[in-house]
Amino acid sequence: MSCSSSSGSEEDDEGVDSYRKGGYHAVRVGDPFAGGRYVAQKKLGWGQFSTVWLAYDTQTSKYVALKIQKSAALFAQAALHEIEVLSAIADGDPSNSRCVVQLMDHFKHVGPNGQHLCMVLEFLGDSLLRLIKYNRYKGLELNKVREICRCILVGLDYLHRELGIIHTDLKPENILLANTIDPAKDPIRSGASPILERPEGNPYTGVTMSLIEKKLKRRARRAAAKISGRRSSMGGAAPKPERSMEGIDVQCKIVDFGNTCWADKPVAEEIQTRQYRAPEVILQSGYSFSVDMWSFACTAFELATGDMMFAPKGGQGFGEDEDHLALMMELLGKIPRKIATGGARSKDFFDKYGDLKRIRRLKFWPLDQLLMDKYKFSETDAREFAEFLTPILDFAPEKRPTAQQCLQHPWLTMRKQSAHNETSNDSNVRTVEARVRSLQIKVGK
Numbered sequence: 001m002s003c004s005s006s007s008g009s010e011e012d013d014e015g016v017d018s019y020r021k022g023g024y025h026a027v028r029v030g031d032p033f034a035g036g037r038y039v040a041q042k043k044l045g046w047g048q049f050s051t052v053w054l055a056y057d058t059q060t061s062k063y064v065a066l067k068i069q070k071s072a073a074l075f076a077q078a079a080l081h082e083i084e085v086l087s088a089i090a091d092g093d094p095s096n097s098r099c100v101v102q103l104m105d106h107f108k109h110v111g112p113n114g115q116h117l118c119m120v121l122e123f124l125g126d127s128l129l130r131l132i133k134y135n136r137y138k139g140l141e142l143n144k145v146r147e148i149c150r151c152i153l154v155g156l157d158y159l160h161r162e163l164g165i166i167h168t169d170l171k172p173e174n175i176l177l178a179n180t181i182d183p184a185k186d187p188i189r190s191g192a193s194p195i196l197e198r199p200e201g202n203p204y205t206g207v208t209m210s211l212i213e214k215k216l217k218r219r220a221r222r223a224a225a226k227i228s229g230r231r232s233s234m235g236g237a238a239p240k241p242e243r244s245m246e247g248i249d250v251q252c253k254i255v256d257f258g259n260t261c262w263a264d265k266p267v268a269e270e271i272q273t274r275q276y277r278a279p280e281v282i283l284q285s286g287y288s289f290s291v292d293m294w295s296f297a298c299t300a301f302e303l304a305t306g307d308m309m310f311a312p313k314g315g316q317g318f319g320e321d322e323d324h325l326a327l328m329m330e331l332l333g334k335i336p337r338k339i340a341t342g343g344a345r346s347k348d349f350f351d352k353y354g355d356l357k358r359i360r361r362l363k364f365w366p367l368d369q370l371l372m373d374k375y376k377f378s379e380t381d382a383r384e385f386a387e388f389l390t391p392i393l394d395f396a397p398e399k400r401p402t403a404q405q406c407l408q409h410p411w412l413t414m415r416k417q418s419a420h421n422e423t424s425n426d427s428n429v430r431t432v433e434a435r436v437r438s439l440q441i442k443v444g445k
Contacts, residue, residue: 038066038120039196041187049075049258054123054187056194063187063194064104065121071114078258079117085257086119088163096122099155101176101255123187124253125180128172128303131250134181135243137306140250142381145303146412147250148175152296153412155254156403160289164263167254168271170295172302174256179249263288274320275308279328279335280397282321283343290397293406297392304385305375318358322349326359328395331367335395384411 040053044065055066069079086103096102105120128148131140140148152175159165167174180186187194261267269284271277271291278294280287301309309331312324329335337354340346351357365373367390371382388411394400406412 038064039194040066041195049078055120056196057120058196063123065123067119067121068109069117069119071111071116076115076117079119082258082260083117083119085165085260086121088165089159089257092162093158098158099151099253100158101253101257121255124255125177125186128175128177128252128299131177131181131248132172132302132306135245135306136240139304139306139375141245142304142385144245144250145300146414148252148303149296149300150407150412151250151252152254152299153403153407156289156292156296157407159254160263160292160403165257166261166263166266166287166289167257167259167292167295168261169256169259169273169276170254170292170299171273171276172299174254175252175299176255177249178251178253181248274312274324275310277324278397279325279339279395280343282324282345283340283349284345285339285343288397289402290400293392293400293403296403296406297389300389305371321345322356322359325349326356326362328393329356330362330364331370332390332393332395333364339395384414387411 037059038055038057040055041063042054044052044054046052050067050069053066053068055064056062057064069075083103083106086101089098089100090103092098093100093102101124102122103119104122107118107120109116109118126134152170156167156170159167179189183189259267259271261271266287270281271287272281272295276295276298278287278291281291298309301307310324310327312320312327314320315323325335335354340350340354341352349356356362366386368382368386371377371385372379377385388406388409391399391401392406401409
């Protein structure tokens with residue numbers, strides 16, 4: 001699980017009787033008779049249903065991610081479903097090679113707020129969203145995008161074809177790198193010693209220190225803002241230096257199966273985070289594995305450009321859903337009438353001819369042209385990337401390629417081919433250079 005925090009407001013630490021020391025928590029969780037196998041070190045993220053901690057496994061001497069579900073019955077039921085899904089994933093992937101997060105253990109823990117279901121997951125790095133932010137929303141080099149896409153597709157192929165699972169919430173936030181972007185934030189690579197015992201002295205000292213640190217940080221931010229304001233008044237702030245992507249391992253895994261469903265047991269009509277939502281979900285015309293493929297295409301575009309493919313907003317007389325459909329059509333062409341009028345909610349957006357009711361003037365901008373005009377792709381890169389993405393963004397879900405088919409697409413194999421050619425060329429160059437040196441030696445003699 002992730003080193004990066006989830007969105008949402010931080011709440012009281014349900015399920016753990018914690019204390020702090022310099023922002024770190026040391027909480028024994030697990031079998032109470034054994035003193036607790038897992039020692040929580042610090043909070044990694046929190047959401048509506050659970051909190052995720054970095055924890056140390058005292059039996060295996062390894063760091064893990066500990067997901068503690070809230071104690072209410074509704075949350076417990078959701079956790080049982082997630083454990084069922086994660087167990088199936090782990091059972092089918094003993095080699096841990098399918099690019100999906102591994103469940104290592106699960107147990108019940110009694111805390112001050114009741115009984116909590118806990119999941120022990122392998123520790124992973126930052127999310128792709130954090131990577132996009134780290135790169136200052138400029139878009140990653142296409143070879144890195146290819147590498148990430150291959151990992152995601154391997155994971156989706158496993159989930160769809162072998163397990164019959166629809167993720168339903170694929171997005172950059174739910175795909176984690178194998179390692180942290182900053183090695184200093186990785187408990188393994190940084191060489192940080194785990195906190196295993198309660199420190200001596202006042203247990204509230206850490207809380208006081210944490211408050212002092214927050215105040216100092218706020219003062220530093222205010223001071224930086226003033227300096228930035230002065231620079232702006234004197235002719236603009238200095239541009240931020242480029243960030244190097246060299247040395248960052250972009251191998252990644254799909255995570256967060258809290259909203260997942262089995263293909264033969266859909267759990268909700270409204271799925272997927274807004275910006276990555278497929279048209280059939282908006283129209284409520286039924287869904288299957290292909291909704292994940294739509295979200296994958298949106299994610300690939302975001303990695304390559306730094307921008308979301310679709311960022312709908314409500315306007316005067318129309319809502320986000322209708323704007324979303326309009327944005328799709330501007331990029332991909334008009335939705336076929338049969339599809340536009342075939343959903344339970346179609347009449348909310350379309351007339352009987354398949355035209356949007358409230359948004360009439362569409363500005364069409366084909367994907368390859370958008371990539372060249374706005375993102376300055378070369379004509380070749382724009383054409384090849386658009387050829388890869390466009391079939392996955394077909395309005396007819398049954399026409400979208402599967403993850404297995406996408407893995408065979410020429411765009412994904414380009415780097416391997418180019419790398420092979422580069423290796424061959426390097427070998428030829430070295431051979432020629434060796435012959436030249438040999439001739440020079442003979443001439444010298």
